[in-house]
Amino acid sequence: MKIVAADEPRTSRRYALLLAARDSEYVLKVYGGYFNVFVSAFGSGGDGDGNGDVCETWDMFRAVDGELPDLDDVGRYDGFVISGSPYDAYADELWILRLCLLVQGAVAARKRVLGICFGHQVVCRALGGRVGKARRGGWDIGIREMAMAATLPPWRFLDALRDLPQYAKITECHQDEVWEAPLGADVLASSDKTGVEMFCVGDHVLGIQGHPEYTGDILLSLVDRLSTSQTITVSFAEDVKRQLEATSPDREFWLKLCKSFLKTEESYY
Structure with a gap:
């Protein structure tokens, strides 16, 4: 199944959102599903992207249910966005293996992959x-401060990082991590919890461990669900809620970075 965000008579860009999680009741009720969350965050006309006059089409594929573009259709897209998931990226379930093959095809075609x-x-x-x-064990949930790499590769989409202080905060919710970035990748950020918080491969692959798309209420709803299911303890959940009352992520920066990655035409200086 494919869901199209807009009519397609004259589109200048086309993106595929590959959802690796199912919509929660809260996100369905408040946002109409994660599709709307991602398109609002990364699509044209969202917060501060400066591209409101650019016509875009976003297609959604529920990767978690085995829905993926055909490899022959990779060329139709300018970029692919792969969401978070409660599943393990290192598992060998068929849909995860097929997703890996699609990523390889998209990267070989030099499509943007976020x-x-x-x-x-x-x-x-x-x-x-x-x-x-995670080698340090346990969940990482809440606001995590990343340290940016001292030296950045020359890709134009990283201009937002060059104007940034050494640290930036992001929303996190995970218990797995990247142990070792791919050969040829540049590690762009790390934290005291996770060694590879962000990496890129050239100007066409970007991985971010945190959740730029999350709003505070989405994270709070998720924390409540994890606590109710006893996945995390009540005291852990309360600690996260207290942290969210005291601080917030640098969300506008992260949205700017992701949009710049997906939409910047020039590759390097």
Whole structure:
């Protein structure tokens, strides 16, 4: 099944959102599903992208249910966004293996590929890197401060990082991580919890461990679900809620970076 965000008479860009998670009741009720969350965050006309006059089409594929574009259709898209997921990126379920093959095909065709959380990990795996359970153990949920790399590659989409202080905060919710970035990748950020918080391969692959697309209420709803299901303890959930009252992510920066990655035409200086 494919869902199209807009009519297609004259589109200048086309993107595929590959959903690796199912919609929660809260996100369905408040946002109409994760499709709307991602398109609002990364699509034309969202926060501060400066591209409101650019016509875009976004197609959704429920990768978690085995829905993926055919490899022959990769050329129809300018970019692919892979979402987070409750599943393990290193698992060998058929849909995950097929997703890895699609990533390889998209990268070979030099399409933009943006991986978020699980997506970040599965892109790493598909390109030969290593992923697994967080080496420091346990969940990382809440606001995490990333340290940006001192030296950045010359890609234009990274201009937002060049004007940024050394640290930036992002929303996190994961218990797996990238152990080793793919050969030829540049590690762009790390944290005291995770060694590879963000990486790129050239100007056409970007992986981010955190969730730029999450709003505070989405994270709070997720924390409540994890607590109710006893996946995390009540005290852990309360600690996260107190942190969210005290601080917030640099969300506008992360949205600007992701949009710049997906939409910047020039490759390097």
